[in-house]
Structures are given as structure tokens and as C-alpha cells.
Amino acid sequence: MSGTEAINIADFDYHLPLELIAQQAAEPRDSSRLMVLNRREQQIGHLPVFRDIVDYLKPGDALVVNESKVIPARLFGRKAASGGQMELLLLRPADHRPNILDAVIWEVLVRPGRGARVGAIFVFGDEQQLTAEVLEITPTGERIVQFNEPPLPFLNKFGQLPLPPYIHAKPADPNRYQTVYATAPGSAAAPTAGLHFTPQLLERIAGKGVSFERVLLHVGLDTFQPVKEExxxxxxMHSEWCQLEAEVAERLNRVREQGGRIIAVGTTTVRTLETAFDQSSGKLASYSGDTRIYLYPGKQLRAIDALVTNFHLPRSTLLLLVSAFAGREFMLEAYNEAVRLGYRFFSFGDAMLIL
Structure with a gap:
């Protein structure tokens, strides 16, 4: 692991007053605040509204986003044997296929887990439209279940969005937990840095000569998990499926060759690009498959030049990732200033641009 023997997770903790955890998204999307971090100068700046990010983008840059779409993956049903109530959270197809439309065997979380033994059957809907049988219990406690039919149509009618545990009320508009450019269903959580963009802002960015590129990473629930190990x-790291298409990789390589910057929107975009980066050639290459890439201080990020991201949980892999890019001390200084100035944190919170 890059020669680093230990990283004390306590060094990536910070105090966050609960009232700074955003419960609702800013309205409109691009009206949240934006902190601007200059890594080289070690300077912290502030913009009152996110849409002013345009001032920091240059002709020839490329803005890269994750186009994954959150599915309403939380189902409430009952146990066929006892009638007891239970909850199922679909994580991803068991065979890790990127196209989930016809998948019937899924990796899921079951609550309560007691009684969710191999062979148990769960029923969803008043007329048993959908059933699921437990085939296997994984070493980490998830269940592999087989549905009687592809569950996605049922989810789209009856499922609920799997909001993070720190958000206590459902948004009035479920689309506020989707990016405006989400096209590929498959995520159990939103790539939240992209929630700040509106179609109008993307038009302004394009008008400045900045290209818009898409990658795909289906986000798993591991994104919310704090690091428990000292x-x-x-x-x-849990495995997630990601993709960088060959033509997108070629265009991004050309951006750098011509002096432009690759600006990643969100940590999931970073993880996709870093997974696809070819160390031998120093360029991006096409990639399609699982990734467990783990980025932390001591790891050099080679595929990006700037990053748009939200404020992340203490002791999280995401805080480790941004610290790998900007340095732990500088990041914690920025986070402490964000707390002092009342920035809003986490999925529906404010953003930062790291240059």
C-alpha cells in the first residue's frame, strides 16, 4: 500500500455541530455556497453561490461527471412464513452486471436480519406481485436473493429512495436526490457533488468552451460507512462497478495534451478515472468492471487536475480521498473554517472546488 505502514483514522476526525448537517437541498440547485481551495497556494476562498464556479473554469477544460442514477431501492414487505414486517435494500445485481433491467438475483441488506436465513421467502405487494428467496448469506452479512421477476419495474412503482441515515425527512421532490444528467439506473446512493448543477449552469459552462464528459460508477452504501479500523x-473497500468508455478516455487525454484540465465532479468520478488510469503510459484507458480502489494520503492522484466535491463525514474513506488530493492538514483547516462559517454539510450541503 504505497509503503505507508499505518494511517490513524483519528487524524481524520473533526467536530461537526448537528445543525450543520443539511436536511434539504438548496433551492435552486446552484444556489448553494462554494468554498474554493487552492492547493498550491494553500489558500481558502469563498463564493456565495455555486453557479459562480464558472469563473474558475477555462476554455479547453473538461468537466467529468458520473451519470449513474439512484434507484428507489428500499422495499417494505413481509416474511412469507410469519407475516412479520421486513425491509429490503437492493445493493446491486449479484453478478455485478451494469445493466440492471433484467437482473433477478441481487445482493441486498435485510432488516431485521434475524430470520432472513437461506430459504426464507419475502413477499412484496398486496397481491404478492413480487417475491424474493434468500439463496446465500455473505461473509459481511448481506443476503443474495432471487426475485420471481426483475424487480426494477416494481421498485419504480413502490420502492423508496435509500436516503443517507443522516437525512431524516424525505425530500418533497425525489428528483432532488438525482443529478440532472443521471441516465443509467443502478446506484444505491447519489453522486452528490453533481446535485449542484442545473441545465442552465451546464449551458453556461459549455458556452465558456468547457467540454462535458460522462463516466459511470454505480454507488454502493459503503460510501456512508465510517472507517471502523484504527x-x-x-x-x-466494497466493490463497485464502473466504466470509462474508450472515446471518452481519448478525448480526456487530448484535453491534457492541449493544456486543459480534467475537473472531476465527485469522488465517484475520481475513483473511476483513477481506476482507468494507465500508469505505464500516463494516460487514461477504457475500463469496464469492478473497482475497489482505495485512495488515501500517500497515494498520488494522477487522473485529475481539479475536483468538485461536497463536505464528507468524519473518519470516512471520502475524507481520506480528498486529503490524498489536497493534503490532510489543509483539508482539515478548510473543514474547520467551513464549520466556523456555517457551511452546510454532506449530501444536501454546500460544495468545494479544489484546484
């Missing part, structure tokens, strides 16, 4: 290097 030595962060002992943390095991």
Missing part, C-alpha cells in the same frame, strides 16, 4: 489501511 489503522485506516486495514479498511476493506
Amino acid at each position: 489503522n485506516a489501511l486495514e479498511h476493506k
